[in-house]
Amino acid sequence: MELLLNILHFRSVDIPTTLPLKTLAMLGIECDKYACESALAPWILIWCQNIRVSDITEEIDLKYAVLVAHKLKPPNFLTILSNVGSKMTPATLQNWQGDPLLDKHIPISILDTISRKRQETLDSLRELIEGRETALHCTTAVFPMTGVLCPQCTQLHPDGTKNCHSCHNSTTLIKRLCTSEHRVTTYFDILKTHKLWPTVAPFAAC
Numbered sequence: 001m002e003l004l005l006n007i008l009h010f011r012s013v014d015i016p017t018t019l020p021l022k023t024l025a026m027l028g029i030e031c032d033k034y035a036c037e038s039a040l041a042p043w044i045l046i047w048c049q050n051i052r053v054s055d056i057t058e059e060i061d062l063k064y065a066v067l068v069a070h071k072l073k074p075p076n077f078l079t080i081l082s083n084v085g086s087k088m089t090p091a092t093l094q095n096w097q098g099d100p101l102l103d104k105h106i107p108i109s110i111l112d113t114i115s116r117k118r119q120e121t122l123d124s125l126r127e128l129i130e131g132r133e134t135a136l137h138c139t140t141a142v143f144p145m146t147g148v149l150c151p152q153c154t155q156l157h158p159d160g161t162k163n164c165h166s167c168h169n170s171t172t173l174i175k176r177l178c179t180s181e182h183r184v185t186t187y188f189d190i191l192k193t194h195k196l197w198p199t200v201a202p203f204a205a206c
């Protein structure tokens, strides 16, 4: 309230140029209550332009970010809400159910929209990941790669190697090629490394 009065009485020297999300959220509630958005507009621009939802580590600050976007309507409010959606998990949404602060000050339609957009983005990503295999299979071009392979133990050796020193195989080592099969295998190896394949588990947990 003191901050609000300082702004309304033009005591600029007493107004900080940065504010924690919680303070901004509480100010947003007061601002809405007394309908003084216009008087705060320049300050809202300054305070909200540097909100970095991606840096938020505490779940409660996501809630304050939603409140700030809804109550203060900064120019970047859609970016803030979109980024909140990307940081949410199903647990976040469950934890917010029945929250007095949200129930009182944020229309359920906003949370529903964030949740729906978030799910649509996840569905698109999953479709993109799963559909990539088909595209890789359809690209039949073959490219030479560095190294030669032992056909017996599959050990990779530098170009110019004549014999496999791992299994003492004396047959000719074969030039390594980038084929569609190689690309598909590599693609799924990368997905597995990042725990994105099979897609069911990671996307259910997002």
Ligand SMILES: [Zn+2]
Pocket (backbone or CB within 6 Å): 150, 151, 152, 153, 154, 155, 164, 165, 166, 167, 168, 169
């Ligand atoms: Zn070998």
